[in-house]
Amino acid sequence: MLTLALNPTIAAYRQPLALLFLLSIALLSTVSSHANSYLIVPDNSNVRFEIDHFNTSTNSGGFYNLTGQVEYDPSAKIGAVTMVIPINSINTGNVAFDNVLKSADFFEAKKYPLATFTSTQWYFANDNSELPVTKVDGNLTMHGQTHPITLTATKFNCYFSFIAKKQVCGGDFTTTLDRRKWDIDKYTLLGITEKVVLKVQIEAAKQ
Incomplete structure (x- = not known):
């Protein structure tokens, strides 16, 4: 557990940075020193989710302002990524529903x-x-639990961005989670499925 300052504003700012630093150290220790380093671009990166609602419709939303780092060397077939997802960034288009999802019934933000x-x-x-x-x-790692997942790529490419004036790599990925593994099981007994589809969009700029 990271130790944070008592001031909540400072804590909210420092925690993602401290966690990202620790994750980056772990990432760098697992990849070749020859791999290029990229920083995730928050404006072009998000994690969106979809979950069936009593077989009538689909609830959806997303998490935004992602941060993290990518190490990538296609010639050596080496890659690594760390990604930090702020739970309070959740957006379903309905503020009341967002607050429910942030509550102790679900993500405990x-x-x-x-x-x-x-x-x-x-x-x-x-x-x-x-x-x-x-x-x-x-x-x-989510809601105090860590479990393995596999992200399947539907797109992946690198290009030179004339806006950023540097190379950018990124892609779209998808996976399906059983939310019960992360102790987020509210309403499963009432018929709302435990299966959640995640769609991950990542873009990262070369450093």
């Missing part, structure tokens, strides 16, 4: 303000594939 994803293995296609990265294994 005051107690667990951050979720993190740290990759353990990247999978690469052959050199002629239009999708160089096919999936990423890693550990998702």
Whole structure:
């Protein structure tokens, strides 16, 4: 557990930075020193979710202002990513529903303000594939629990951004979670499914 200053404003600012620093150290220790380093661009990165609502419709929303770091070397087929997800950034388009999801019934945002994803293995296609990265294994820490997940790539590419004036790499990934594993099981006994679809969009700028 990170020790934070008593001032809540300072704490809210320092906690993601401190956690990102620790995760970055762990990431750098697992990849080649020759891999290029990229910082996640918060404006172009998010984690969106979809969950069935009593077989009638789909509730959806997203988490925004993600931070983190990517290490990527396609020639050596090396990749790593750390990602910090602020729970209070949740947005479903309905403020009342957002507050319910932040409450103790679901994410307990005051107690667990951050979720993190740290990759353990990247999978690469052959050199002629239009999708160089096919999936990423890693550990998702959320609501005080850590469990492995696999993110399947639907897009992945690198390009030179004339706006940022540097190379940018990123992609779209998807996975399905059983929310009960992270002790978020409210209303499952009433018929709301435990299965949650995640759609992850990441873009990171070369440093």
